[in-house]
Amino acid sequence: MRIRLEHVTHAYAGSDVSAAVQVLDDVSLEIASGDFAVLMGASGSGKSTLLNLIGAVDRPVSGRLLLDDVDTSSLDESSLTMLRRTSIGYIFQFFNLIPTLNVFENVAFPLSLAKMPRSEIKSRVAEVLKEVGLGNRASHFPNELSGGEMQRVAIARAVIHRPPLILADEPTGNLDSKNGDMILDLIREIHNSRRPTIVMATHSERAAAYGDYVVEVADGKVNRGSGVGSRVSEKEPGLAPTPDPRLPTPS
Amino acid sequence: MILRALVLRPIFREVQRTALTILGIAVGVAVVVAIALSNQSALRAFQESVDAVAGRANYMIVSDAGLNEDVLLKLQPFWEKGVRFAPVIDIEGMAEPWQQPIRLLAVDMLSDLHFRDYRYASVVTSDEKSAATYLAILRDDSVVLPATFAKEHGLKLGSPLTLNIKGVRRTMIVRGLLEASGPATAFNGAIAIADIAAAQSTFGFEGRLTRIDLIVPTDAIKSEIQRVLPASARMERPARRNERVEKMLRAFRVNLFALAGVALLVGMFLVYNTVLISILRRRKDVGVLKTLGTSATQVFGAFLVEGLAFGAIGSLAGIAVGRGLAWLILREIGRTINALYVSSTPEAIVLTPGILAAGVAVGTILSLLSAIQPSIEASQVRPTLLLSGAQTAAKKTRSITMIAIAIACFVVAALLSRLPAWNGIAVAGYIAVLFVVAGFSALAPMIVTAVSNLLRTPYRAIFGIVGELASASIPASLRRTSIASAALSLAIGMMVAVALMVGSFRETVRVWVDQTVSSDLWLRPAKGLSNADAAAFPNAISAELEKVPFIAAFDRASGRGVAYGDAVVTVASGDFDIAARFGDLPMIAPRSLSEALRNAIAKSGVAVSESFALKYEKNVGDDITLTTSSGPRHFPITGVYRDYSNDRGVIAMDRALYVRSYGDDSITTVVIYLKPGITRDTARRQLETMFGPKYHAFAVTNGEIRGEVMKIFDQTFLITYALLAVAIVVAVLGVINTLAALILERKRDLALLRVLGMSIAEVRRMLVLESSVLGLTSTAAGLAMGYVLSWILIYVINKQSFGWTIAFHTPVRLIAASLAVTFIASLLAGLVPSRLARRIDLASAMKAE
Known part of the structure; x- marks a missing residue:
């Protein structure tokens, strides 16, 4: 999925107009389909806001944000919901698994929302769980898993519906370095095999090295650097994924 | 800070x-x-x-059978000792033609000023205040009314007013109007004041009094006065009443x-x-x-x-x-x-x-x-x-403790239900109810978990992932949801219990009324059952009834409240030989009604109601003592019968014995059995033509009486339902409150679901489904609790408080309707907070903790 930001400005409302906090200031940026972009910046630099805008969680105050050729700033709430449901996968720093569902159910969640037949859900989840190395943990609940395992479940959930865009917000921020590396390897593997566009926000230089390039975010501005990571050479050509044709598409 | x-x-x-x-x-x-x-x-x-009405009196001499005015002579010597006394006839009657109960207070107009203040607004005519004018008040047909009552009924000085006192109808003339003070304020102004001598001769109370009011300067004289009183009379403070x-x-x-x-x-x-x-x-x-x-x-x-x-x-x-x-x-x-x-x-x-x-x-x-x-x-x-690890461990021990607490509560409740009433109040029964509620509350977390788990599969099948999440999230927040569920269960439980109790009671009364009201017609001096005590026929009606060709038999009923110990019971009377032949009163002991009644006639005994027997622990063969006009008298009990007409207890005696004991031959109801060949409607019309004008009589069919009884029954329990509805409202508020709190608490989780692709409508549906899980859980627990509580209500509290035996009956439609209403209410409770779903900030899910 191609991402294009055109003169995007975003601010959070304060108690009055003068108190509004400007987070992004006239940002223009393009991330090509199939890229693995890394957003880097200090706390409060605006990288999470940028991720929220790209992830259709929030809408820019001004400017345009296009996912492929769809302008998300003009979509209504239900279209944004459908876009998130079908075309975007999310990986969070704190995993954000649903505590009342077990591993299988957590991973199956996006497919259940799309009302996919149960038999198909079953085979697809089994396949993805095997891929992330948790084939034997399907019936466990999140509180019975380690941090690394929880993040692997989150990754499985993010890819189960084969979204063309995966967003990762500090995916290793809550893990030790060994587990962190394992997760980054997994994300990279997914990128290599399925070619989704990946946008990952991180503080860590080590994590940033897994991406194709780095986008520096500072004081509400972005600066696309060349910063090619050590593993980029492993990048293999392939086709960018398209959303599952059986899933509903955003209007 | x-x-x-x-x-x-x-x-x-x-x-x-x-x-x-x-x-x-x-x-x-x-x-x-x-x-x-x-x-x-x-x-x-x-x-x-x-x-x-008592005025300044600090004592009164009363008798259940009425007083002979000779007592006044015995009191004369005490006048010198500062004792003041006033003879009184204080009796209920009807003001016709409005059929309004009115109190007749007949006093010695001249000496009564020691006791009561009468402020005359006007007497006879306002501009003529001679002694003769005031003396007109003492005439046999004079009556003094509160000005408010007169105004309400369009009466003026000189207007006629027909009073029916114990079956005697007389037209009186209003000769005085009172301002609203003293006795004129009693009974909301529905009081007619007359001179005692006039009332005695007009209404057939010659030589008789209802009571004597006394002002006794020191308590020392009290015992002296008591010594001169006849055995049938007692001296007590007005407050006793x-x-x-x-x-x-x-x-x-x-x-x-x-x-x-x-x-x-x-x-x-x-x-x-x-x-x-x-x-x-x-x-x-x-x-x-x-x-x-x-x-x-x-x-x-x-x-x-x-x-x-x-x-x-x-x-x-x-x-x-x-x-x-x-x-x-x-x-x-x-x-x-x-x-x-x-x-x-x-x-x-x-x-x-x-x-x-x-x-x-x-x-x-x-x-x-x-x-x-x-x-x-x-x-x-x-x-x-x-604290998550420590909390999980604590939760596990808690389940076992809670089960133990619940069992202990149920055992205590069972033991309490076996205790007798305290002072006529089913204290132990009420406490048992609290223990049952506590027991079910202790089980609430387990019930919530069990029902939610049971619902998970059907909810997933029907509502998909939304249903699955809803059924899973309720036990996930067990501490908050179980309390809301316990509150709602309690309200539903009480509602079910009361519905079962009232339904059983209603069915029991219906069967009882059908059996008891076996006669064809009732002839009554007033419409409606609740005016029963105020209106009466004179005994003279008996002779006329005997001449009616289509009447096979008639049973003359009458009654009065009498003091029994420190309570009031009803002494009822009827023609026992007629009742034995025609009546069908459900008996407890002996089985045969005619045996009980014939024994009563033979031994000058009485039959008592179940509530009387239970309250005073009396049974067939025991004696009871009542104060009659000839002093205290023992009556053997020859039968115990079922009765739901009042809870204070009824002692029924044959009419002849009643008239002998209380000197009162008035009749409040004539129960009529018709000869074959005449329809009730024809008989009714003819009886009203014969007795209507003279006795102000109304004939009612047994169907109407049954209907009237059930109407009074339903009115009595109307407030019960209203109170329970309020409890349900409070419980629903609790559910709204809990769900709203849960939403606020789960803002981040809900935002996550939205980020992962759930629409607002789906989140809202999930929240309403959560509410439905709470509603179903509470309904299930409430239904179970309701059956247990109804058992205590019917067999312990009701029995001890009112002395009624009720046969258990499930009013299926009533209970189904109540449950449906409460379930819908709980669903609506979910709708209110689900609106919060729209306000969830999605970015919050992306933020770090």
Whole structure:
């Protein structure tokens, strides 16, 4: 999925107009389909806001944000919901698994929302769980898993519906370095095999090295650097994924 | 500072939750205050009337069989010792043609001024105030009325007024009007004052008195006076009458308060839940504050203040609402008291300091009590922030403890149900109810988990992932949801229990009435059953009835309230030989009605109602002592029969014995059995033509009587349902409150679901489904609790309070309807907070913790 930001400005409302906090200031940026972009910046630099805008969680105050050729700033709430449901996968720093569902159910969640037949859900989840190395943990609940395992479940959930865009917000921020590396390897593997566009926000230089390039975010501005990571050479050509044709598409 | 951080600021930030909690307590307190106010008003009217009629008398001489005026002669020597006495006829009658009950107070107009103040507004004619004018009041046909009563009925000086006193109808002339003071204020002004000598000759009370009012300067003289009294008379303070009525109404009032208590109990759950939710939500803050050096006591105090604040504000609001509510229910309570106990017109609602204080105290103390346990829990939060492991371990031990507590509660409840009544009140029964409620509340978390798990598969099948999440999220927040569920279960449980009790009672009464009212027609001197005591036929009607060709037999019923110990019971009379041949009274012992009645005739004995037998522990073969006109007399009991007409107890005797014992031959109802070949309608028309004009008689068919009984029954229980509906409202408020709190607490989780692709509509549907899980859980638990509670209500509380045996009967439609209503209410409860789903900030899910 191609991402294009055109003169995007975003601010959070304060108690009055003068108190509004400007987070992004006239940002223009393009991330090509199939890229693995890394957003880097200090706390409060605006990288999470940028991720929220790209992830259709929030809408820019001004400017345009296009996912492929769809302008998300003009979509209504239900279209944004459908876009998130079908075309975007999310990986969070704190995993954000649903505590009342077990591993299988957590991973199956996006497919259940799309009302996919149960038999198909079953085979697809089994396949993805095997891929992330948790084939034997399907019936466990999140509180019975380690941090690394929880993040692997989150990754499985993010890819189960084969979204063309995966967003990762500090995916290793809550893990030790060994587990962190394992997760980054997994994300990279997914990128290599399925070619989704990946946008990952991180503080860590080590994590940033897994991406194709780095986008520096500072004081509400972005600066696309060349910063090619050590593993980029492993990048293999392939086709960018398209959303599952059986899933509903955003209007 | 601690208070501000933990309690005050959050209270103001979460206005909706604060408001719902206060509303819950306010409704609970309002119901209790309303019951107290309307009870007080209904009874105060009676008490004030008694006081107004008693005037300055500090003693009175009374007899259940009436007094002979010779007693006055015996009192003469005491005049010199400063004793003042006034002969009185104080009797209920009917004012025709309005068929309005009126009190006839006949006194010695001249000497009575020692006792009562009469302020005449006008006498005969206002401009002619000679002695002759006043003497006109003493004429045989004179009557003095309160000006208000006269105005209401369009009566003026000189107007005729027909009174029917114990079957004697006389047209009197209004010769005086009284201002509203003293006796003129009694019975809401429905009182007619006449000279005693005139009343005695006009209404056939020659030589007889109802009572003698006394002013006794010192108690020392009391025993001297008692010595000269006949055996049938007793000397007592006027307040005794009020005490007897109060005692008679006690079980009825306690029952109403117990029902009002349900709403309050549900309100308590609400406070408990609110404070608990506050604590769970601010656990982290408490941890931080404790890390910074706040003591456990300070934390405990802060949360206790929260409970106290909710209680105090809720109570004050409740008192205001309760005052309004009292107006609404006063009419119902007044009607029940009138129909079943004493004639009394409810007065204006007066908020006394006592009720005000009680309202505040009840609401505040209960809120404080419910806040204690969660406040202790808050004070024990450790100054570390990660408690998940410790909590899981604690939860497991808690389940076992809770099961043990529940079993212990049920065992205690079972033991309590076996204890006898205390002072006529089923105290142990009421406490047993509380233990059953406590037992079910202890089981609530397990019931919530079990029902949610059961629902998971069908919910997933029907509603997909939304249904699955909904059924899973309720047990996930067990501590909050189980309390809301317990509160709703309690309200539903009580509703089911009362529906079962009332349904069983209604069915029992219906069967009883069908069996008992086996005659063809009743001839009555007034319409409606509740005026029964006020109107009567003279005995002369008997001879005329005997001449009616189509009557096979008739049974003349009559009765009166008499003092029995420190209570009032009804002595009823009828023609036992007729009842034995034609009647069909359900007997407890012996099985045969005719055997019981014929024995009664032979041995000059009585048959007693089941409630009398139970209350006074009497049975066939025992003796009872009643004060008759010839003094105390023993009557052997020859039968015990089922009766649901009143709960104070009935002693039935043959008419001949009754007339001998009380010197009263008036008739309140004639029960008529027709000869074959005549229809009831024809007989009814003919009887009304024959007896209508002369005796103001109405003939009613047995069908109408049955209908009237069931109507009174339904009216009596109307307020019961209203009170339970209030409890349900409070419980639904609890569900709204809990769900709203859960949504606020799960904002991040809900935002996550939205980010992962759930639409607002799906989130809302999920929240309503969560509410339905709570509703179904509470309905299941409430139904089970209801059956257990109904058993206690029917076989313990009802039996001990009123002495009635009720056959268990499930009113299926009523229960299904109540459950449907409460389930829909719980669904609606989910709709309110689900609106919050729209306001969820999605970016919050992306933020780091």
